[in-house]
Amino acid sequence: MEIFSLGAENQSEHTLTNGARVRLLRLSELQINESISPSATSFHEAAHALAAILTGTGVAYLTINPEGNSAGHTLLNGFDAVAEAAPHALGCSGTGHDCMQIELSGHSVSGAASAARSLLAGHERELLAIATAIEEARTLSGER
DSSP states (O other), X not given: OEEEEEESSOOEEEEOTTSOEEEEEEGGGOOOXXXXXXXXXXXXXXXXXXHHHHHTOOEEEEEOSOBTTBSOEEXXXXXXXXXXXXXXXXXXXXXXXXXXXXXXXXXXXXXXXXXXXXXXXXXXXXXXXXXXXXXXXXXXXXXX
């Protein structure tokens, strides 16, 4: 069993006492696998994750394995309206629940989306790297 962790520092690998390998995939070290074409769901979840890493909120995990009515899911280390709005800001599909969460938290969807667009500008390579990593691994854990 291999567990992937996504964060902002250097890459490292550890073996747990149960034999599971934990490989820390650091943002600056992620490689783009040219043979993988990320799905719309991978880009959606990658947008949440990248925005959360850039804002410092952090990511508990992200998956493109369907859960309930959702095609994928990203669990952040805390609520972050900008990270929640990131897929909407990039024009990804499936953002209805994200927008509802932003509104229920008392934030403006358009304001959070505008902030997300500004935050993600110039980070296209990292977005693609996370999207290809999640497409390949299906589930990544993040920094806690």
